[in-house]
Amino acid sequence: MADTAAGAERRRGRNETEEERADRMWGELIQEVRVAQTGVQILFGFLLTVVFTPRYATLEDTDRAIYIVTVVLGACATGALIGPVSLHRLVSGRRVKPQAVTWASRMTFVGLVLLLATMTSALLLILRVATHDGYVPYLVTGVVVWYLLCWFGVPLWTRHRYTSR
Template sequence: MTESDGQQDSEEEADRKWTEMLQEVRVAQTGAQILFGFLISVVFTPRFTQISPGERALYDVTVVLGAIATGTLIAPVAFHRFLAGHGMMPELVRAGAKMIILGLVLLGLTVGAALVLLLHVATGSSVAWLVAGAVMLWFVVCWLVLPLLALRRGRRASGSPAR
């Protein structure tokens, strides 16, 4: 195998990984866009004028987080437009994966902040923070802990070294 064959293999592997990443991120992109759309519409409801200054500040933070999450989850598409056709697919996959991870973290924070806001406005209780904290903990378990445990088990079963 020549060096160019190895490069072609890595480009093909990167193309495959890129396709998989796009399939995975579509769900998060859609969720972020829908959540952001609902957050934007809240300001146009009659009840919005009745929220407290603290709730208004939380709303502002939630909307900004939603905007950043949405932009971050869409960013790999723009990144692809700039790098496609330049023989940089492995770099694109690495950068795209980082953007998707960051976007998921931001989306999780947006959901948590929106949950606090919703529960606080609906109940007037600071229990909203406790409930939202429990939900965020559940996200950490589902999105981080369980995949890491599965990875560790898979590496032990295959005899691969842990990273």
């Protein structure tokens, strides 16, 4: 009998109201966003300085195009990952936290995808400039596969494997 009660408790999850759940999820989301924000802001800050270096003038047209795309992606990723903070500030006290959590979660996911694209194009640019070798696209592809596995593959597999249906 006790095993059945324990199993039922596991299936039900936490005993919290919608507001308590939204508060908990908001706290967890903001902690996750802090990690991603730091990474994207450091990368974006570095990218902004490149155009002011003497080496920039010597870049090939293709490398300049990759640089511009990378900066724009970095700006978009920064916006998406800072968006949840602005959202919270603008809707705080309006009794819409569950909806705010949903939208902030979506912005964070978009921000992670944009961060992946930014890191990919930054890596492509750096390796092209550093090596001029034909194996660069293969290296970048390998790193992208690794990011996809770490950021999306393992989490989705874990969700599928360990959540109840």
